[in-house]
Amino acid sequence: DAKTTQPTSMDCAEGRAANLPCNHSTISGNEYVYWYRQIHSQGPQYIIHGLKNNETNEMASLIITEDRKSSTLILPHATLRDTAVYYCIVRPAGSNTGKLIFGQGTTLQVKP
Amino acid sequence: EPEVTQTPSHQVTQMGQEVILRCVPISNHLYFYWYRQILGQKVEFLVSFYNNEISEKSEIFDDQFSVERPDGSNFTLKIRSTKLEDSAMYFCAGQIDTEAFFGQGTRLTVV
Numbered sequence: 555d556a557k558t559t560q561p562t563s564m565d566c567a568e569g570r571a572a573n574l575p576c577n578h579s580t581i582s583g584n585e586y587v588y589w590y591r592q593i594h595s596q597g598p599q600y601i602i603h604g605l606k607n608n609e610t611n612e613m614a615s616l617i618i619t620e621d622r623k624s625s626t627l628i629l630p631h632a633t634l635r636d637t638a639v640y641y642c643i644v645r646p647a648g649s650n651t652g653k654l655i656f657g658q659g660t661t662l663q664v665k666p
Numbered sequence: 667e668p669e670v671t672q673t674p675s676h677q678v679t680q681m682g683q684e685v686i687l688r689c690v691p692i693s694n695h696l697y698f699y700w701y702r703q704i705l706g707q708k709v710e711f712l713v714s715f716y717n718n719e720i721s722e723k724s725e726i727f728d729d730q731f732s733v734e735r736p737d738g739s740n741f742t743l744k745i746r747s748t749k750l751e752d753s754a755m756y757f758c759a760g761q762i763d764t765e766a767f768f769g770q771g772t773r774l775t776v777v
Binding site: 592598600603653654655656657 | 699708710722759764767768770
């Protein structure tokens with residue numbers, strides 16, 4: 555699986571957009587970019603995923619660069635409850651796509 | 667979000683004892699997974715399970731571990747003879763389409 559690089563930590567003011575970057579320069583053509591988060595030792599929570607087009611759902615937006623070597627997760631209006639560790643994971647499309655290789659992620663602290 | 671239920675939420679066991687951790691995925695999940703997270707460390711993949719057999723396992727998943735789905739609903743992880751280093755959060759996950767949905771975990775403490 556391709557390796558990802560994320561900043562260790564970030565701060566964001568409540569109500570502002572949180573932009574979490576991820577580098578995945580060795581991503582291959584059949585690999586998707588997934589984002590999960592983990593709120594204080596709870597189970598990881600699926601956020602969003604994409605292949606090459608930008609994606610948006612009720613939780614977040616995912617912006618993938620044209621060369622697919624990096625992406626940004628955007629939480630449009632961060633709340634205190636968005637404080638969590640955010641994981642960017644790349645993995646191949648396929649039936650066993652539940653297997654996830656977690657890195658250290660980015661600890662996002664949303665401040666009042 | 668599809669809910670995966672794990673029981674118990676916390677289990678304390680003596681070293682050398684057997685433990686069984688239970689998970690109830692959503693009925694239309696196809697793949698099932700166990701992960702663990704030692705305190706302060708990364709979430710680690712243990713095993714994936716499909717069509718009533720293991721489809722993939724990590725190096726962590728040695729002979730002390732086993733999984734089964736005996737009745738088509740419960741999905742269990744058994745540790746035969748627990749060691750102190752088995753103390754961790756254990757997360758079950760079920761897969762719908764291409765997304766995996768996790769339970770809230772069982773905290774296993776081996777004393």
